[in-house]
Amino acid sequence: MVQPVGILLVSICLLHSLFSLQEEDYYAPTMDSVISKPEIEDGECVFPFWYRNEIFYDCVTFNAKHKWCSLNKTFQGYWKYCSLSDYAQCAFPFWFRRMIYWDCTEDGEVFGKKWCSLTPNFNKDHIWKYCM
Ligand SMILES: *[C@@H]1O[C@H](CO)[C@@H](O)[C@H](O)[C@H]1NC(C)=O
Secondary structure: OOOHHHHHHHHHHHHHHHHEEEEHHHHOOHHHHHOOOOOOOOOOOOOOOOEEEEEEEEEEEHHHHHHHOOOEEEEOOOOEOOOOOHOOOOOOOOOEEOOOOOOOOOOOOOOOOEEEEEEOOEEEEEEEEEHH
């Protein structure tokens, strides 16, 4: 049985990869827009952050080999590569449909993989990631 929200999650996924492809193919930031300043290794990722007029709720790849994040709410050339602890954290508790979740859930996910919301209100924001 395919659940509507599962489809929604999958479409968001597809849209997202489509978008990333496009970004990489057509709007690839030159290395200097990302690496305009040296990495600040002990910096703290700021989520969400704005980069090239898009908002990001987790570390991004773009043209760089490894995922990185911005250290300012709007990217200002300060950045770092993401280590495991830098990735966006689940926003517990979060609201999904009519329930409050305090842990990752398989609810509404077609493939039965656990996911969580990255903002307290999934119903409104639809920002999520798979749990490890
Ligand atoms: C951006 O973040 C860097 C690193 O944390 C900080 O040094 C800088 O002051 C911030 N810029 C602004 C305008 O807040």
